[in-house]
Amino acid sequence: MKPNGDDRWKEIDEVFAAALDRPRGERSEFVREVTGGDVDLAGEVMDLLLAHDEAESYVEGSGSQLIARLCRDLSLTDRLPSPELEGELLGPWRLVRRIARGGMGSVYLAERADSRFEQQVAVKVLRRGLDTEDIVARFVAERRILASLDHPNIARLLDGGETPDGRPYLVMEYVEGDPLTTYADERRLGLEDRLTLFAAVCDAVQHAHRHLVIHRDLKPSNVLVAASGEVKLLDFGIAKLLDPDDPESPAGPTRTGVRLMTPRYASPEQVSGEVVTTASDVYQLGLLLHELLVGRSPVADPLSRGQLERQIREEEPVPPSRAVDEETAARYRTPLARLRRRLQGDLDQVVLMALRKEPDRRYASVEALARDIERHQKGLPVRAAPDSARYRIGKFMRRNRLQVTATLAAIILTTGYGVTVTVQGQRIATERDRAALEAARANQVTGFMVNLFQGANPDQTGGREITAAQLLDLGARRAGAELSNQPEVHAALLSAIGQSYAALGRFGDARPLLEEAISTGGLGDPTRHVRDLAQLADVVFKSDMAAGLDLYRQALQHAEERLGSLHPVTGRVLAQYGEALSLGADSVQRSILLRDSAVAVLRRDPEAQEDLAFALAVSSYGRPTSEAIPKMREALDLRRRLYGERHSAVAASLNDLALGLEPVDPLAADSLMSEAIVILKEILGPEHASTLRSLNSLAALRRGRGAFAEAEPIYAEVIRIRRAVYPAQRVLLAYGLYGMGLVLVGLERPLEGETHLREALGILEEELPANSFLLSLNRAAIGHALMTQGRHAEAEAFLLPAVTTLENGDVQPLDLAQNYERLILLYEAWGRPGRAAVFRTRLRELAEAKGLVQYQNPSR
Amino acid sequence: MFPNPLPNAARTMDSRQFDGDDDVTGLLEEWSRGNDAAFDALVSVVYDNLCRIAHRHLIGERADHTLDTQALVHESYLHLAGKPGKGWRNRAQFFAVASKAMRRLLVDHARRRKAEKRGGDATRVTWSGDFGATDADVEEVLALDDALERLGERDQRLLQVVECRFFGGMTVPETANALDISSRSVERDWARARTYLYQAIGPRKAEPQG
Structure with missing residues (x-):
């Protein structure tokens, strides 16, 4: 103990004691919260928490025996079952051997001692030291619940009593079998057989519900399948009676249930500590079905309890047809594509409906779920329907009040509602009208450009070669003077020059031109207007993220209103906006949504390959490597086809692919990145923002694999240029x-x-x-x-x-x-x-x- | 080295003055009325008793200088409290007292061994009990005693829980019963107390300053 005043000690002790009452994963966060800015206090408590964990994991034999004895959880010795129950008699049952040891006690295989007839049973004995009132009460409740159930798919209660030292025990039907999912996979069951097994589980749960019992802990290990193929539902240890007179049943959330549930299989309402109803079992059956169909749970392995809970409450599960992979298909002995087709549609919908976050939007009963499975097996359409567009829009609007219209496009595409024909019709009509106008305008621009190039004639420049950049400067200066009587051509030119400046990385020069072009409101060319807005957003975003995002929002709004949700330029804006959002800490989900809809929009238009490549490239950001790499490769291939090898977009794709490959193949990543830099330096110049980005990435790659000496000069170059050019x-x-x-x-x-x-x-x-x-x-x-x-x-x-x-x-x-x-x-x-x-x-x-x-x- | 609340007479090895049944019954009554001094006096009764038994064990029967704490407490219990009409409410109540006495016994034993310093193993104390044998360095035992004393100054109940669980070998429900608190409280107090002691005497006690 450190020398502290006793008052200080009390303060520390109080926080420490309160922290110990929190789940382990939440402790340090809790300490941060309650200690506010008192870093010393937080530090002392963190020290204690560390000492606590350390004491708990102190390895015996590694040092002092005194400390080892102190650290040994003495309460463990309280909990050991009385010496050995094996061989003991409990009533007419002789315990043969222990077959499981769980949180509440041990389960023994037992047989009748009088052996008049052979009967094997499972005897569940409460752990010693756990015989506190509420746990005994729960044990007794399980007995009462099991006694009320009689169903061929529920392990039956046969007997019960108290051990000589006063601990309650249950005697149950002994089930020798494998967990549901193991059984199905080991036997390589096909889809039909899996559904039939699942139907039997539903039947058992239905039976429990009819007897007012909610299981609350349905998971593969609680559903065993015997060698005969018979399904048995086990472990009503945390089940709850839906007794209307039960004081905890109607309003009070059952905290014990929350604490005892298996976190990964918990329903959203269990996680939030809300009232648990039969809908919770529907949800867990949905998880079970998902796992049975796909081979793994839709709930990913979490890092922390908090993350798991967030995942359960907020993240939409991936439909089975998209979650299956080659490994799954192998377990079915079915080609992957065929398996996907079988799952797509009905079965996806059934699973997703059971897994909805809101209990009242799931199947109203297990029976309804079971009926849909049956309908599917008979080839009839299921009742489960995807979330209505209206619901999803409403939900999305509630969550993010921003860019709702953009999402509309995403929804239409991702839910397969197809194309709004009118939008396309309109587009074709205006396109035709515009063609004539554009032709005229193009002539004017051409005329201007011809003038410009004449101005660059060596005779007039005194023999100096003129660069494209200088040409642009010239154009920017002359445009105002020479085209003031032709505002549309003028705007088009401002836009073109602004875009070119931006492409050269001269953002400061690009900005005023783009702003001027935008101030004309597009002048009859909404596509250009939207492009300019998006380009300006991109330019502004580099120095002022918030203002940039605001411009993107405007660009998207204009795109939606004036071009329609499915216009390729809208798709381009979606991709750019999504890319920008991906850099924000809290907008990753929104960002992915936008980027995915961009890819979907752009795939529809064979003319939009450039933008599609861009959308594919950005849609890989922030995704797991396995998802990202195919997108990156597709983008790179597209770009190589479109532009050849020496192009900044090819370099960008090389850059992305290198980053994606880093964890898998760091040396390949290094050479791809170096390749990108050669192209970038040549095409955009050594000080261009993109060149710098790739240089920084190359340095990071090298740092990552420990090649520090090779990384240092590159970082030095990056820092020098950044300080000088982009302060x-x-x-x-x-x-x-x-x-x-x-x-x-x-x-x-x-x-x-x-x-x-x-x-x-x-x-x-x-x-x-x-x-x-x-x-x-x-x-x-x-x-x-x-x-x-x-x-x-x-x-x-x-x-x-x-x-x-x-x-x-x-x-x-x-x-x-x-x-x-x-x-x-x-x-x-x-x-x-x-x-x-x-x-x-x-x-x-x-x-x-x-x-x-x-x-x-x-x-x- | 640590504050000793007992009158000197109570600590002499051959003291018999509190051995009388009437004394114990009276002290138990006093204690139940909230008189802490009575608790201390009870401890000294049990301590004397434990010492006599231990002395016999160590001198007479055992050559390995191992104190079998469980056997000691059990024998003492039979002697002082096991017979009917002794006024002890239950076994747990006796154990709460015996735990404190056992701590004192172990510490005194350690001190003596330190003073004797005979032979190679004289600086170690070995005792056995519910949890098997523990072979501890004398200095460690004394450091633990010190840390306990400081812990007790800050929170008496944490000290009691440690004494019951660590020295008395009492289970959680027994400790809860003896101290008249819930099992859950015992578990929480134990986790905290253990952390403080670990911090005080654990492997990192000599922290270099960074």
């Missing part, structure tokens, strides 16, 4: 500084590294919202730099809170793993092996949960 883009500068800082630490120049990292942090703290995970990454990096200088306490002060924040946020598992590793190194260097052990455990768990092979080596 306003401070966040991008900070990224460069951050990378350079880490490289310097890697090169054993930690003091220089720290300086870079602190400058980066200073910028990010000013530019990013306080909860951005980038801040945490940056702080953690500073901690790392401090550690390598032997400044352990300071290092911990940076690293530990950063890791806590990362643990509680949506962050790449790799980032978290890396920082666990840093903490471990820190504590080892500091001579605190206990704390190192705590984080080694967390790292191992994370690595296993997320399949981070590089961190699974137990020696680390």
Whole structure:
């Protein structure tokens, strides 16, 4: 204990005690919240929480026996079942051997002692030390519930009583079988057989519901299938009677149920602690069906309890037809494409309807769910219907009041409602009218350009060669004077020159031209107007994100109103807007939605291949590698076909693909990125924003694989150019500084590294919202730099809170793993092996949960 | 080294003055009326009793200097409380007292071993009980005692829970019963107390300053 005043100690103890009452994953967040700005208090409590975890995982034999004894959870010794029940007699039942050991007690295989007839049973005995009132009450409730149920697919209750030392036990039908999903997969059952099994499960649950019992914990391991193919529903341990007189039944959420549920199989209302009804079982049956059809749960492995709950409450499950892969198909022994076709439509709808977030929008009963399965098996259409467009729009509007119209396009496309014919009809009509006008205008522009090139004639320029950029400058100067009487041509020209400037990376020159072009309101060319708006948004976004997003919103609104939701230019704007949103911390979902609808819109138009390539490229951002890489490759192929090898768009695709490939093949990534940079330097110049971005990425790739010496000069180049040419883009500068800082630490120049990292942090703290995970990454990096200088306490002060924040946020598992590793190194260097052990455990768990092979080596 | 609330007489090995049944019954009544001094006096009664038994065990029967705490407490219980009419409410109540006495016994034992410093293993204390044998460094036992004392100054109940669970080997329900609190509270207090003690004497006690 540290020397503190007793009042201070009481304060610390109070927070510590309250934190221990929270679920483990929420503790550090809780401490942060209640301690407010009192960092010392938070630190003391975090120390205690660490000591608590450490004590809990203290390995016996690793040091002092006294401490080992202190750390051993003495209550465990209370909970051991009385010496061994094996061989004991409980009533007429002789316990043969223990077959399972669960949270509440052990299950034994037993047989009749009088052996007049052979009967094997399962005996469930409550654990010693758990015989507190509420647990005994629950055990008794299970007995009452089972006694009320009599169904061939529910394991039957045969007997019950109390052990000699006063613990209650249940005697149940012994079921020898495999969990539902294992059974189906091991036998390579086809779709029909799986549905038949599932129907039997529904039947059992229905029976329970008719007897006012909600199971509340349906999951594969609670549904066994015997070798004979007979389905048995088990474990009504947390089931609840729908007794109208039950005081907890009508209003009070059953907190015990919430605590005891299996988190991954919990329904949204269980997670939120709301009233649990039969609809909860419908949901869990939906999960079960999904897992039975696809081979894995639609609920992904979470990093934290908070993330899991958010996922259950908010994320829409992927329909089975899209979730299946080759592995699934192999288990069915069916070609993947055929399996997909079988699942698409009806079965997708059935699963999604059972899995809806709102209990009252699921199937009204298990019976209704079962009937739909039956209808499907008979080839009749199912009753389940996709969410109505109206509902989804309403829901979306509630969630995001922004860009609702854009989503309309997404909805129409993704739900397969087809095309609104009128929109297209209109477009064709106006297109025809416009053709004549455009021809006339084109002549005028051509005339102007001819003049311009004549102006660039060597005779008139004194023999100097004129660059395209100079030509543009010339055009920009002359346009106002020579075309003032032709506003439409003038606007078109301003637009063209503005776009060209932007393409050259001369954003400051592009902006006024684009603004002027936009101020004309498009002048009869809505397509150009929208393009200009989007281009301006892009330009503005680089220096002022909020203003840029606002312009994108306007661009999209104009596109929707004046071109229609399915116009390829609308698709282009969707993709650009989606790309911009993908950089925001809290808009990733919206961003993906926009980008996906962009791809869908643009695929419809064979003329829009350029934009499609762009949309494909940006739609890969922020996705898992396996999803992203095919999109990137498609984009790269499209672009190579369209432009040949030497083109900035090809370079952009090479850049993206390199980043996507990094985790799989870092050396291939390096060469692709280098290839991109050669093209970019040649076409856009060494100081162009895109060139810089790829340079930064190349440096990061090299840093990532530890090639620090090769990374350093590249970071230096990036930072130098950014400071000189783009002083306003401070966040991008900070990224460069951050990378350079880490490289310097890697090169054993930690003091220089720290300086870079602190400058980066200073910028990010000013530019990013306080909860951005980038801040945490940056702080953690500073901690790392401090550690390598032997400044352990300071290092911990940076690293530990950063890791806590990362643990509680949506962050790449790799980032978290890396920082666990840093903490471990820190504590080892500091001579605190206990704390190192705590984080080694967390790292191992994370690595296993997320399949981070590089961190699974137990020696680390 | 640590505050001793007991009168000196109560700590002599051969004291018999509290052994009388009437004394115990009277002290139990006092204690139940909330008199903490009575609790301390009870502890000393049990302590004396434990010491006598331990002495016999260590000198007479055991050569390995291992204190079998469970056997000690059990024997003491039979002697002081097991017979009817002794006024003890239940076994748990006796154990709460015996746990404190057992702590004192172990610590005194450790001190003596330290003073004796005979032979190679003289600086270790071994005792056995419900959880198997524990072989601890004398200094460690004394450090734990110190930490406990400080813990008790801050929160008496945390101290009691540790004594019951750690020295008395009492189960959670027994501890709850003896201290008249819920099992859940015992579990929570235990988790906290253990953390504080671990922080005080655990492997990181000598933290280098970064």
